[in-house]
Amino acid sequence: MFNLFSLSWRNIWRHRGRSLMTAGAVGLAVFFTLVYLSFLGAMENGIYNNLTASVGHLQVRVSDYREKREFRDLLIRGAAQVEARLATQTQAQRVVALEIPALVAGETRSRGVLLIGDEQPPELRERFVKQYLAEGQLPETGDLLGIALGASLARALKVELGDPVYVYAPGTLGRGAGAYKLVGLLRFPDAATETRSAFISLAAAQELAAPGSATRIELHFPFTRFSQDAGLVTLQPQLAASLGPGLSLESWRQASPAIAQIFDLLEPLVLIFAGIFFGLAGLLVVNTIYLSLLERTREFGVIVALGAGPGKVTRMVVLESLLLCLSGALVGGVLGLLTIGALSGGFSIETLYGDIGGEFGLPSMVYLSLRAWDISITLGFALATGLLAAWWPARVAASLEPVEAMRFTA
């Protein structure tokens, strides 16, 4: 026995080919939106992880450090004490770093670099090694002699593993100069970073330029997805309050405003593209529903004559449109989820953008995945398409005069 739902379902399959094409268009829109959302989400997470791995989720700096020009003004004095205070406030992993403008030299050549002395927790250090170490090793914690250089920088200085490397840091507060042994070569995605990167241990950096000091303390939280970042909003002011005077705490957004802006653009961009996909599919749905209404004008006239009021007729038309859209959405959704599932193990997109990608922190591997929000927004679009596409035909159907409609010939 039928009800209005099954009547609508049978009606949409009267013209199988036309309905299949229309449902297919909605299905394609759902498929592309889901894959697109998951791809952008994966890119977002990749950029987020790359960025926060290098600058931390939060960063302690001296206040107004961007305005300061002198090395000594950038120093966080008593860095160990500040770090210890932070350790009582949060479980986040900490990286203490001292950045020194310096001149590095081999036997015959020299280059200006930003020498970084840092001390990383084992987990972050291991990740850094896995990502960037090409040969040799990173200087161990407390190692006062080892230095690692970007491979391009090492080539420019004409030094190889085991060779001596000399560092000059004039105008600093430590020894100001030191001789080291090249223990590691690093490769970075972008050439610019590779030609100006030099790493020593924090202890060696402090001995060289600023005993007991650091220029930044990074806090790394166990977030792997951009969506988890929202938790920082409440945490940041709490931690900032625990810092002494002259220090400030900034988020990765404040540290890298250009990339933060890109993140802010991504979400509306996705919605605009999804709107375009569904807008085009919606036009097909309007066409199908309206043609179907036109062909069945006499039938609608009879239905109205038998006592279906404007509300019921509207519901019948809307139901047909929704069923058409949602059946397409179901197929497109399942295909989309299968595709995303198949690509969730990750695939390389490095060849798409080459070396330039690294400069913008783009990930080399993309792991597709979906959030509940992505599925909700896609289904929301499909539902809205069904409702909006039905609006005009439903109005036409609801306003039919039964006597005129029953006389209608297409």
Add this chain to the structure above:
Amino acid sequence: MKPVLQVKDLTKVYKVDAIETPALRGVSLEVHPGEFTALAGPSGSGKSTLLHLMGGLDKPSSGEVWLGGRRIDGLSKTQLSDLRLWNVGFVFQAYNLIPVLTALENAAFVLELRGEAREAREGKALQALETLGMRELASRRPNQLSGGQQQRVAVARALTAQPKIILADEPTANLDSKTGLALIEHMRQLNHQQGITFLFSTHDPRLLERVDRIVRLEDGQIAA
């Protein structure tokens, strides 16, 4: 006995590009419960127009229409839909069954619009089909039925809803004489056995021989 349907001084004028065509000119008529009445007259005499106005499918230019003691000519579109749903059964010349529904589902359609439960509407529809000798064909779609069978399903659809009156517009016009006669007999039986009030338009002389009363229309007026 109070009339189930009454019209008073009813006129209907169709306007197309400022040209006025009167279809009804001051028709007054009463139909009483249990009557089996025919509206007779040549094509263009206003039979269908009068049926449409009496069934609340159209609005008169002037005059009054009363159904079951309620004046209906001034009702809104939604009120008229509701009134038709609960009070009037229709049988149309071209059967007008819904092609994607079976005979049983077509017969139960009005009850579905009323929101009746599935079992109740299925029982009533089956009973109506049985009365018209269509029970065995209940699962067939309209395109699997002959014209006469389709028209019997259309009568069953009107019957299932147990309306105050069934209005039939030229119900035998598309049927051969044998099928047409059989349908008339079915309607007559329903009228006798269940007391259902029928009012139909026709110019079929076989049908006119079997009615209680004939109302003749000529040029939009009741002929003397």
